[in-house]
Amino acid sequence: MFSGATQGLIFVVIVLPIAAVVHAPGVHAHLSVHWWVVLTLVPLACLAMTSLGLLLGTSFEPRNTGVMFGFVVLPLVFLGGTYYQWTRLSLVHVGGFHWLQVLVLANPLIYITEGMRAAFTDTSHMPLYVIYPVLTAFCVLFLGLGLRNFRHRVLS
Secondary structure, three states: OOOOOHHHHHHHHHHHHHHHHHHOOOOOOOOOOHHHHHHHHHHHHHHHHHHHHHHHHOOOOOHHHHHHHHHHHHHHHHOOOOOHHHHHHHHOOOOOOHHHHHHHOHHHHHHHHHHHHHHHHHOOOOOOOHHHHHHHHHHHHHHHHHHHHHHHHHHO
């Protein structure tokens, strides 16, 4: 397993160049790389997701890994904005309240995917002045709780 920093480096050095030139016939990648966002967001995202991994790994018993994937990982992925833009969720509403768009704001992956949109495209995205502080807060929260759980497991 690679560390978060190594994963970020692999992404920038290997995955990004391949994705820029290798794709399905008839599909053309329209990348507009904003390097300062890539070089700051990728390490922050790696640290946040590594911290989340530490938190999840110390919160669930090994025999409950399947439960963790079903109730934590799958909702994170499917509500993480990878397959749609965050603004498209405004179409889902009850009584004028955009409940799903508000609910997904508790998902750290939505900030990463919106940040990646900002880093690699010129399409609309969540403002960067929202993405960076929220991702940093998630990182601090996950790392703090993960280290606390880790200490508790080691000392007990």
